[in-house]
Amino acid sequence: MNIFEALRESHEQQRSLADQLIKTSGSSDERKELFALLKKELYAHSVAEDRYLYIPLMFDDVGLDITRHALAEHHEMDELVEQLEDTEMSNPSWLAVAKQLSEKVHHHLKEEEHKFFQQAGKILADSEKDKLGKKYLAEYQKYKSTDA
Numbered sequence: 001m002n003i004f005e006a007l008r009e010s011h012e013q014q015r016s017l018a019d020q021l022i023k024t025s026g027s028s029d030e031r032k033e034l035f036a037l038l039k040k041e042l043y044a045h046s047v048a049e050d051r052y053l054y055i056p057l058m059f060d061d062v063g064l065d066i067t068r069h070a071l072a073e074h075h076e077m078d079e080l081v082e083q084l085e086d087t088e089m090s091n092p093s094w095l096a097v098a099k100q101l102s103e104k105v106h107h108h109l110k111e112e113e114h115k116f117f118q119q120a121g122k123i124l125a126d127s128e129k130d131k132l133g134k135k136y137l138a139e140y141q142k143y144k145s146t147d148a
Contacts, residue, residue: 027089
């Protein structure tokens with residue numbers, strides 16, 4: 001599995017969790033569980049993706065621009081997650097922020113899949129894509145199985 005195939009699997013989980021989360025209400029067990037799952041998924045994905053996609057791309061001029069933009073979006077999502085952690089789930093503003101996070105997740109993933117991956121695919125050699133995919137999956141699984 002190459003790096004792009006591996007990333008797409010996590011992207012599908014992120015989309016699903018974000019969509020489910022914004023359909024919840026109040027301080028329900030379902031909301032708590034889905035938020036915890038989404039938070040862990042976003043964290044494991046971004047740490048492994050930064051390390052095994054974006055850092056290797058930084059050594060190319062075109063890749064540097066892609067990387068800056070993607071890392072800025074990762075930071076924006078992190079800030080929204082922090083805002084959710086600091087807000088009571090029963091507060092109506094919690095859902096508004098969760099919707100912002102969902103929109104940001106969907107925007108970021110669409111941009112990665114339809115723009116960044118094509119540009120990165122031209123920069124990385126096929127053998128490197130496969131190696132990075134294996135390393136990404138190992139790192140991703142490590143963070144998914146620990147309490148971050």
